[in-house]
Amino acid sequence: MSSVLTEWAVARRALARKAALSVVGIDRGQGVRLSGIVWDSETLVTAAEILHGADTVTVQTDNEAVPAEILACDLSVDVAVLRARTGASGVSTTNSTGLAAGDDVLVAGRSHTGSALLWTHVEQVGPAWRSRSGGALNRLIRLSPGLHPTLEGGGTFDLEGRLCAMAVRGPRHQTIGIPSETIGRIVSTVREHGRLPQPYLGIRLQPVGLDESLRQQLSRDSSNGAIVVGVEPESPAAAAGLLFGDLIVSVAGQPIHNAIDLKIALSEMALGSPVEVQVYRAGASLELTVSVRERARY
Amino acid sequence: MKVACGPHWDLVDPIVAASSDAVRRELVNLTESADFRILALAGEPTELAALLRPESGSWVVTGGSLAQAHPFLSTARSAKAAAVAILTGPTQSDDRAILSYGGLALLRAMPQMRTFQAAVSASRAHLSVWDPGLDALAEPAESIKAPLSPRERTVLQLTGAGLSTKAVARTLDISPNTVKFHLHSTFAKLGVSSRAEAVMEAIRRGELAV
Numbered sequence: 001m002s003s004v005l006t007e008w009a010v011a012r013r014a015l016a017r018k019a020a021l022s023v024v025g026i027d028r029g030q031g032v033r034l035s036g037i038v039w040d041s042e043t044l045v046t047a048a049e050i051l052h053g054a055d056t057v058t059v060q061t062d063n064e065a066v067p068a069e070i071l072a073c074d075l076s077v078d079v080a081v082l083r084a085r086t087g088a089s090g091v092s093t094t095n096s097t098g099l100a101a102g103d104d105v106l107v108a109g110r111s112h113t114g115s116a117l118l119w120t121h122v123e124q125v126g127p128a129w130r131s132r133s134g135g136a137l138n139r140l141i142r143l144s145p146g147l148h149p150t151l152e153g154g155g156t157f158d159l160e161g162r163l164c165a166m167a168v169r170g171p172r173h174q175t176i177g178i179p180s181e182t183i184g185r186i187v188s189t190v191r192e193h194g195r196l197p198q199p200y201l202g203i204r205l206q207p208v209g210l211d212e213s214l215r216q217q218l219s220r221d222s223s224n225g226a227i228v229v230g231v232e233p234e235s236p237a238a239a240a241g242l243l244f245g246d247l248i249v250s251v252a253g254q255p256i257h258n259a260i261d262l263k264i265a266l267s268e269m270a271l272g273s274p275v276e277v278q279v280y281r282a283g284a285s286l287e288l289t290v291s292v293r294e295r296a297r298y
Numbered sequence: 299m300k301v302a303c304g305p306h307w308d309l310v311d312p313i314v315a316a317s318s319d320a321v322r323r324e325l326v327n328l329t330e331s332a333d334f335r336i337l338a339l340a341g342e343p344t345e346l347a348a349l350l351r352p353e354s355g356s357w358v359v360t361g362g363s364l365a366q367a368h369p370f371l372s373t374a375r376s377a378k379a380a381a382v383a384i385l386t387g388p389t390q391s392d393d394r395a396i397l398s399y400g401g402l403a404l405l406r407a408m409p410q411m412r413t414f415q416a417a418v419s420a421s422r423a424h425l426s427v428w429d430p431g432l433d434a435l436a437e438p439a440e441s442i443k444a445p446l447s448p449r450e451r452t453v454l455q456l457t458g459a460g461l462s463t464k465a466v467a468r469t470l471d472i473s474p475n476t477v478k479f480h481l482h483s484t485f486a487k488l489g490v491s492s493r494a495e496a497v498m499e500a501i502r503r504g505e506l507a508v
Contacts, residue, residue, distance in 0.1 A: 052493055053457070055464045073460045075494035133498045198459060206504035229504045259501045263508045295459065 016106060016117050019157045022091035025060035025110030026051070026068070026082075026153065035109025035116070035154035036082065037166060037183075040090035043191075045183050046153035047168045048073040048080040059084045060110060072196035074186055076135030076267070078168050079178060080153075081190045091155060094162035096139050096179035101125050105143065107167045109154030116151055120144045122177070132171075134260045136267070138185075141165050141177030199266040200295040202235020203228050203242055205259040210247075218249055218280060224257040225249075228279075240277070240290040247280040266292060310355045311337035312382075312418075315346045315370040321362040325384060329359050332414045343369040350377040357422055361407075363387030368396075375399050380421040384409065389432045403427035444487040446505050453480040455506055458497035 026036045026046050036046035036059065044059065051057065052075060057068045059082070068084035099105075099122055107118040126140030143156065147169050156165040156177050165177030190196055205226040215223050228246045231238050248256045251265045252275050269275060269292050277288045314329055314336055316322040322339060329336055337356060340346035350356055350373070360370040361384035374381035380401040389404075396402065401424045403417035409429065417427045446454065456466045463481075467474040485491060488499040500506040 049492060049494055052460070053463045055462045070460075070462070075458075075460075075497065078494075133494045196460065200508070202507050204504040204507045205501075207502075230507065232507050235507070259504065259508055260498065263501060266508060 012119070015157070015159070015161045016108070016115075018161050019106055019108040019155060020110075020115040020117065021062075022088060022163070023108045023110055023115075023155050024086060024088070025112070025150070027058045027060065027065075028054040029056060033112055033150050034152045035150060037153070037155045037163065038086055038088040038091055039081075039183070039187055041087070042083055042085055043090075043187060044068060044082040044084050044086070045166060045187065046080050046082065047166070048075050048078045049168075050152060051080045057082065059086060061086050061088060071194065072186070072190045074135065074196055076131060076133045076263075077137055077178060077182055077186065078131070078135070078176075079166070079183055079186045081187055081196075091163045092161070093180045093184065094158065094160070094164050095181060096141060096164045096177070098158065099125050099139075099141060099164055099177075104159060105164070106157045107143070107147070107151055107154045108157060109151040109167075111148075111150040116148065116154070118148070118151060118154075120175075130264065134263050134267075136182075136264060138179045138181040141179060143167060143175040143177055145173045145175055147175040197271055197294050199269050199271055199292045200236065201242075201262070201266060201290060201292060202232035202237040202295075203248075203262075204230035204232075205248065205262060207258055208247070214280075218285070220249075220255060220257075222257055226256055226258050226262065234296075236290050236293055240288045242277070242279065242288060242290070243281065245281070246286075249278040249280050249285065251275060251277050310357065311335045312357050312359050313338045313340055313346060313349050315340040315343075315358055315360045315373075316362055317341055317366060318362060321366065325359050325361050328384065328409075328414065332411050332418075334418070340370075343373040346370055346373045347377065350374065350379050355379075355422070357381060357418070359384070361385065364389055364393055364404075371396065371402060375402070380418075380424070382414070382417050382421055382427075385432060394428055397426035397428060400424045400426055403429075404432060405429045406431035446484055446487060446500065450480050450484045450487075451500070451505060453477055454484050454496060454500055457481065457493050458500075458506065 022038045024036045026034050034050050036044045039045050052073045059066050059068045066084050068082040071081045073080045101124050103122045109116045120143050124142040128138050129140045152169050154167050155163045156167050158164050164180050168176050170176040206229045208225045208227040210223045210225045226248050231242055254265045256262050274289050275292050277290050279286050314325045338349050357379055358374045358381040360367045367383040371381055382403040384405050386407040401421050403421040406429045420427050463474050463477050466477045484496050488496050490496045490499050
């Protein structure tokens, strides 16, 4: 007897099998296993926080184990990009804008014993947000809580079998979906540079409270300010003449209230481009032009 | 001598001790509303010492900040009397050391009646009581007190740049275990539990440059 339920079950199984083809298991040593997504024939993505600090990483596919190289770990959005020749074909992705609260999704990964698949659903979809570590995510996607650790970094697929997010574990047993657009942005940056460049200014900032009169004078909506407590020698900031004690008012027109604001503003800037920095120094506003570059490597 | 009655008829009445009038008033209210009759008030440790008679089993209620309560607690301790302190100010985990003498209860301000009464019974039985609510009053993870060392900064900065433990070790020509040691020490100083949090917290505190 074929009912709508059996048809439903058959369709779900087909979808699960297809999804399982575009995910892998990732061993980061010391018995730690997580999952990863085959982005294309030589690129994998997975959760950064678990992978961070690992040296040798092995990728487990259906039939083989291959070594992988970590190209970048972006801790602010929890996305790591790896290079590995898995021979698997890349996943088909879709924009996460199609997701709505209540949608069924499939989280696919690979445990030590084989495919690990979890049917779950989207609990909440929200606008673009910033993680606690200052990362810009295109959309807030919260899945049902309680993800098994091996499924961390697993692909989150819609009912068409297209990848819309990566599942990661957040604080307090939350399961967060990192939107496919956010992952795509990081993968293309890494492809362009071979790694994730970190735009760098070279100043250390500490929070400072602004007097009401100064807040009004600078027409800011908050009394939180950030003051320079250190300028690294030979940094872009030193070259531009930033000084200890400067209040950073804005960078490229974006108001800066704390060091994390500055980090986020910088992360959106192209290397080598001139950036206007407005500072308040000795009772007067001042515009400086800084050329943002990468921090010199050791 | 007064004749005690009510639910705590077996308890000798307490002495309320605090140097500040306002604190003393609050402690009196609390003690009375918990059905204890107050034997006496003391505004100074010397007054308290004169009032305490070890053989009578009298006990002490004090409060305010731990610094304010401390002289009265010491006086109670030397008279081998039980004491309950209702603390308002911040405490640190080190402060628990004071409990080692026994017969001392440290409670957070505005305790529930039952908590207060239980603390009295416990301290009079020479047990120590630490209200877990006091941990919430603990000072936030000590910024200025513990700045990162230059080495810790360097390790954290390289970590933030995405280097693995081994890569950091190679770069600085130290062993991977030393790198881990420095990282854990920065975690403790910054009050965090992961590398990502450590990097962000260090940036927030002006320990790392952006």
